[in-house]
Amino acid sequence: MTKHLLRDLEQLSSELLQLTRKVEDQLSAALACVMTRDAENANKVIQTDDEIDRMEVKLEEDALKILALHQPVASDLRFIIAAIKINNDVERIADLAANIAKRAVELSHMAPVAPPDSFEEMAEKARLMVRQAITALIRRDAVLAKQVTREDDTVDQLNRQIARHLRERMKDCAPDHIDPLMRWLSAVRHLERVADMSVNIAEDVIYMVEGDIVRHTRSSGSPG
């Protein structure tokens, strides 16, 4: 590997790390806002999403420049392709965080309802999956990445349990609770997709390290 290629790859890693740290912060902030119906901080999360979009576009442009300039092969090529795909998924996590923040803003204008049981547990698990997927990427650790793909089942289970519970509460014939309960359901669904994106990232890390495409080899299926 030439010195220039090495330098460009390190620069790309560091951009990706910076982006994901920012996205992790966005997700944590959005989850806190929805729990506390904090519209002010939720609006900050929503506004910051533009900045993340710009970081994503720049990162992809940089990756494409490296491909065009150095024509890397083998593990360097795999790293760049993985970075392009992970960049996309990290940005989608930021979109999902912004969507959760939008639910917080809407909830702040509605009749207060209790947050669903187990929401904090689900939020904690999804955040951990994001963190582990990124750690696996940085350390090029396929073992940790495989652990992330297994953890998704727990989040799916919590998602189904919370959704069922919210639907039951909607049947109580309290019409002014329908809107806020729907917003909660939406937030939970976005959180479930955050966990899915972490699995995507983990799968790309496994591909990068081992050269294997592992998508679709585990049982999955969106719970809706």
Next chain:
Amino acid sequence: MTKHLLRDLEQLSSELLQLTRKVEDQLSAALACVMTRDAENANKVIQTDDEIDRMEVKLEEDALKILALHQPVASDLRFIIAAIKINNDVERIADLAANIAKRAVELSHMAPVAPPDSFEEMAEKARLMVRQAITALIRRDAVLAKQVTREDDTVDQLNRQIARHLRERMKDCAPDHIDPLMRWLSAVRHLERVADMSVNIAEDVIYMVEGDIVRHTRSSGSPG
């Protein structure tokens, strides 16, 4: 361009075309099933999703082989990167079609409720967007691709209108309507994401043709 590279790129195009035709069929079938509460055909859509997953993995492997083998540059490189990303989005459309089919199966076991007004209109528009995005890809037509990115606003608007209407119906205190109305809401949401995926594909076509990353330059934002 060498003869071998040309042949491999043509092979990749033809695989991608075959995959997207299959996914279009899946989407049409899923939409018909949810309208008619047809569990039998919906189960066929759900089962066919595994085959699509395998096609996606094979296509990505083939694209990576071409990159490693020929180290293409300029527009060939852009085409392959676009194909890798579009392949991903097409597979996600298939997942969304399978999710809509799952809602059809669930609805078939529940108290019948009228499909939401404007659902067929929204379905028609989303299907047209998928078709146009793929046509733009095949013809390398950036003008058509740009049209697709503009059409998403109509689908978003229909999505919001239908969701609002469904929430109103949930407030009627008919507890046995809550579950089927929720399934309809889920189907509509998945359909809205089909349109989003078409926009992603169109943006990658624009990048491929013009070399520009156009993501995030239009107003967007998930309606929840």
